[in-house]
Amino acid sequence: MAAETRPMICPSCGVEMNRHAEKLVWPTAPADHASADPVLGGIVEELHTxxxxxxxxxxxEP
Structure with a gap:
């Protein structure tokens, strides 16, 4: 998993958000299966505050 270099900007106030965690999301739709990491078997999602x-x-993550 590569670290994201683009900061996520808060949609409410415009401040750069802090990255707290990553979680694996299981694919549920056909489009999700295409973007799933084949090694992990899912899609990595970043969580920010x-x-x-x-x-x-x-x-x-892309």
Whole structure:
């Protein structure tokens, strides 16, 4: 898993969010299977939290 170099920006206040964790999401749709990591068997999702307002967010690794 490569570290994401683009910071995630808070949609509520515009501050750069802190990356807290990664979790494996099991594919459920046909499109998900195409983007799943073959070694892990799923899709890696990053979890972020805004240090300013506390908003949480996530995104899937490319």
């Amino acid at each position: 805004c240090p300013a307002c506390g908003t949480g967010g996530s995104r899937r």
